[in-house]
Amino acid sequence: MILDFLKNSANLKTISRQGWIDKLSIKNPESVADHSYSMAIMAMIISDLKNYDSEKILKMTLLHDLAESKIGDITPEQMTAENKMKIENEAFAEIINQLPETIKSQYHEIWKEYQNNSSKESLFVHQIDKLEMALQAKIYQKNGKTLEDIEPFLESAKRSLTDEKLKELFTKIIGEK
Numbered sequence: 001m002i003l004d005f006l007k008n009s010a011n012l013k014t015i016s017r018q019g020w021i022d023k024l025s026i027k028n029p030e031s032v033a034d035h036s037y038s039m040a041i042m043a044m045i046i047s048d049l050k051n052y053d054s055e056k057i058l059k060m061t062l063l064h065d066l067a068e069s070k071i072g073d074i075t076p077e078q079m080t081a082e083n084k085m086k087i088e089n090e091a092f093a094e095i096i097n098q099l100p101e102t103i104k105s106q107y108h109e110i111w112k113e114y115q116n117n118s119s120k121e122s123l124f125v126h127q128i129d130k131l132e133m134a135l136q137a138k139i140y141q142k143n144g145k146t147l148e149d150i151e152p153f154l155e156s157a158k159r160s161l162t163d164e165k166l167k168e169l170f171t172k173i174i175g176e177k
């Protein structure tokens with residue numbers, strides 16, 4: 001039963017981040033697993049510095065895109081947010097269904113918090129998601145994309161950040177050549 005969960009998690013290594021393909025025509029973009037790992041490192045460090053509940057934040061970070069192992073990386077242009085949330089919730093429930101009840105219910109609660117953006121941890125993880133996107137956009141700029149190409153990603157991240165530490169990091173990220 002745990003093996004199926006692990007296989008789904010590992011499948012994230014094969015799912016490309018669709019926004020980089022659609023908007024920047026990147027031929028071999030980062031995978032969802034690449035993104036989740038980078039987010040987890042960012043979340044761990046910043047959460048520890050701010051004395052947040054790092055364990056919960058790391059779990060939320062690692063679970064936040066798990067449904068994509070079944071449904072792929074759906075961009076906002078592909079369907080409504082309501083439809084996306086519905087199919088993500090169904091996929092996530094299917095993925096965690098075979099786990100032992102104690103952790104299944106814990107992961108489901110963390111998932112719901114993230115989906116509903118209903119806790120300080122979920123607000124933080126959503127911002128880390130956008131900050132990581134900005135960092136990746138700058139990496140693509142260093143690899144040949146123009147500032148004009150990546151500007152929509154940077155603007156999206158900037159609009160989403162409310163945490164002062166994350167805003168400060170964002171300013172440093174966009175200032176890099």
